[in-house]
Amino acid sequence: MCGIVGLFVKNPALQSKLGAHLETMLIGMSERGPDSAGIAVYHSPVAQGRSKLTLFNADDAYPWRKLAGDLGAGLSVETDVSQKGNHALLTAEASESKVIEWLHANRPDVRIMGYGKLMEVYKDMGLPGEVAKKYGLQKMSGTHAIGHTRMATESAVTTEHSHPFTPAPDMCLVHNGSLSNHNNLRKWLRKQGQTFDTDNDSEVAARYFAYRLSEGASLNEALEAGLTDLDGFFTFTMGTKDGFAVVRDGIACKPAVLAENDDWVAMASEFRSLAYLPNIEKAKIWEPAPATVYTWSLH
């Protein structure tokens, strides 16, 4: 079982409260996922020509400064790093592909949680409220954010298997459900040049959508294609650099509630997570229909 939350801010005046609201929403999903939690927040874009990566190593005393120094020397670029728990936020004056290539070659012990120009991703064990606190979610501003709380029923509680999955720059996906054709799809995606970090079915969905988007599909088209190609149970919530999407399978047995007003769009597995949003009393609240794609864009 797990809980999903997502918040997409339409009114710029509310951007400073994004993290605070998402934290409340995430805590609302504690009973659906007390084992671990993950968040992806779209905020503080880096300057042109720079890239931003969230990195992970289980050791709290991992030498992140040395990593940043070595990376800077290796690529002859300026870098900056700050530690948050067992994660580090790294920015570099280089393309993300160059940084990733260097990390794979020189720091195989570091896992890349997410990358791009503005998305930051943190996943950790513990109650959602504790995880949110540890990574300072409350103070994060931005345009949109997605969270996931997990109750492990079939595999170990590790950060590796935690959502959100981040298959492409500034793209993340959270999933409640299970896919039944993920092995075939994984095989097919590998043939299309996609690589996988885990054996997780949700990662297959994430890479499937990343592949469709990389082939030029719009967010809407990618999700529509997924309704045909993905077999199984799912409620997905997805973030891209400027978009936010929700889709459920044709049977729609994995819960989802959407709410929207002039200021924001919010998604959660249960209403409990939406109950404290500003002006929720007057928001439009509905259950997303089966096999129907819902998308919002900043532009």
Added chain:
Amino acid sequence: MNVIDLSRTPLREVNSRLQKLPNDTNERLWKLINVHGEHACAVGLTKPIEVQIDGHIGYYCGGMNQEATIVVNGQCGVGLAENIMSGEVRVKGNASAAAGATGQGGLIVIEGDAGTRCGISMKGVDIVVGGSVGAMSAFMAQAGSLVVCGDAGANLGDSLYEARIYVQGKVESLGADCVEKKMTPHHLAKLERLLKRAGINGDPSKFKRFGSARKLYNFHVDNVDAY
């Protein structure tokens, strides 16, 4: 009226208090405020009291209800009034999936829309929906009536045993063994009574009636190749 603030009183305490009221209680009118989408609110009530719930509520609200009248001034989550035995549960807004699941008696009124599988496996409850219902409503329904003033989603009445379904608007598709049936004066009168009892506006003459073709009741030897 007794008002209970759920931001101060734990839900279990509230439910317990309502469940333990004596038969001859004078405290017949209750209001729950600051409910913030709590699950299993006002469940297992057995006395003829009225409980008003202000705000949106979570899963299984009014479950297993007997005798009590529950009114939700807001929206509600999955499994509204599941296995209701008697009494009335009314929602002023929309209801999520599986409203009235396995309900055995009483009345459920959803003034807005209901999600998927409304009235799944209903066994005698009457459900009146002011708006539309989602896909697979009245799935495996066994007895009772489902009245839909708006439209019905795909596969209405799939694998229906008995139960009567009345729809005023469009039906996207009928499920296995669900067929349209003639609206007799007897059914029209029953529909009129139900709408009146629910306080929902609808023109009985515009409704169509659906029910079971009763072809799935027994194994049919012609279908042996399918197994």
